Amino acid sequence: MFTKNFFKTLGPGILFASTAIGVSHLVQSTRAGAEYGFALIGFILAANLFKWPSFEFGTRYAAATGRSLIDGYQKLNPVYSFLYLLINLLSMFFVNAAVTFVAAGFLQNLLGISIAPTYYYLPTLVLFLFSFVFLALGRYSLLDSGIKVIGTFMLVTTLAAFAIALFNGPEVPLVYQPIRQLVTAKSIPFIIALMGWMPSAIDSSTWNSLWTIERTRQTGYKPSIREAVGEFNLGFWTSATLSLCFVVLGAFLLFGTGNSLPDNNVGFATGIVNLYATNLGKWTFPIIAGAGFTIMLGTCIGVMDGYARSTARVVSVIRSRPESKRAYLFWLSLIAVGGFLVIGVFFQSFNQLIGIATTISFLVAPIIAILNYRLIFSTHLEESQKPKALMKWLAMAGIAFLTLFSLGMIYVSWL
Structure with missing residues (x-):
């Protein structure tokens, strides 16, 4: 995996990891550990494992064909392009609102400022403007460089x-409790x-394919499938490992203590940073506060770029026209x-906003x-470019896993 051209390939996988390690890790994984101890680790491991093929396929397809997954959907059937556009339009406002809302809380905590309810919108407005200007001016080049810096700091501070936490041990001795006592019907929506x-x-697997193509354009070096996939896997499994770190932090510092995390962005950010700093040592406050904000800032920038880049691409594919340079700025x-408007609606319902987005x-x-799956195992790729049989079976198992839980969620929520 670590070839002499590794650093020419390095970028998309780090960008994926930085984008992923946001709400799912800092918010959801910490809350999972705080409320359920280690009971949900199996679900987290399953989600990482069964989703892995779909993400890997994005990088593989781009490295093999020089095209994005979005272009591949169009080749399969133009209907799929419209379906993907609909999915983007349904999710992009909620997802961007969720990650920016969380980041705003960590920004206020880091700066030690309190904003009156009347001016609640100011921190989120600052972050939306910063992300917009950052991406509008720098496009992929600045994104690639900035995320590597943010990602490095994030990794070091989180591991620290x-x-x-491991050295200090849990606040309350962790006593084994059967999973059936912790995971009930009421907890299913949170688990999903x-x-x-x-x-x-x-x-967001389409983003991986787009970032892989952009990295090739930036460096002028076309990585082999093995190099591109290896770089992506490094980022993916780093992200997966860190998700478990946050579960442990939540379990060690909150589970069984009777304390809980507040249901608002500033309260959550303040609560989690103060909790970590109090239990790990006051000297760690700058580390925790800085880590929390940089994690979320990287997610904000990556998510906004991913949605803008993918939506601009799918629209150009549907219209069968070259992608306009202004399209990216329009979608940004x-x-x-x-x-920003979604945040205005869900300002008082932090957990509800996160729940809707996820x-x-x-x-x-x-x-x-x-x-x-259809793209990778279709005639678009040569046999030598396709993954091994084990990955094929894992991908099919992943589809079954995701379908089962989606149907379960529909049943629990609406039936």
Whole structure:
């Protein structure tokens, strides 16, 4: 995997990891550990394992063909392009709102400021504007460089907090409790929301393919399938490992203590940073506060770029016209405005906003997983470019897994 051209390939996998390690890890994984101890680790491991093929296929398809998954959907059937556009339009405002809302809470905590309810919109407005300007001016080049810096700091600080927590041990001795006592009908919606973004929404697999193509354009080096997939897997499994770190942090510092995390963005950010700092040592406050904000900032930038880039691409594919340079800026603007308006609606319902965003992602996951599977095992790729039989079987198992839980969520929520 680590060839002499590794650093020319390095980028899309790190970008994926930085985008993934946001709400699903910092918010949902920490809450899972805090409320259920280690009872949900199996669900987290399953989500990572069964989603892995769909994400890997995005990188594989781009490296093999030089085209994005979105172009592949069009080749399968133009109807799939319209379906993907619909999925993007349904999810992009909620998802961007959710990650920016969380990031705003961590920004206020980091700066030690309190915003009056009348001006609640200011931190989110600042973050939307920053992300927009960052991407509008720098496009992929600045995104690639910035995420590598953010990702490095995020990795170091998260592992430092995890190591300190392990050294100090749990606040309350962890006593084994049967999973049936912790996982009940009331907890199913949270479990499904947890897996919806663990490690990320499957529709973001198209972003991997687009980022792989952009990285090739940036460096002028076309990586082999093995190099591109190896780089992606490094980012993916780093993200998966860190999800378990956050579960441990939540379990060690909150589970069984009688304390809980507040249901608002600032309260959650303040609660989690103060909790970590109090239990790990006050000297760790800058580390925890900085890690929380940089994690969410990287997610904000990556998610906004992913949705704008993928939506601009699918529209150009549907119209059978070259992608306009202004299209990317148009979708960036629309996403920022739409996400900001969604926050205005869900300002008092932090958990509800997170739940809606993650649930939408989970419901569309089987559709994207099936499309990605069809692309990889169709005639578009040569036999030598396709993954081994084990990955094929894992992909089919993943489709069954995602479909089963999506149907379960529909049953629990609406029937």
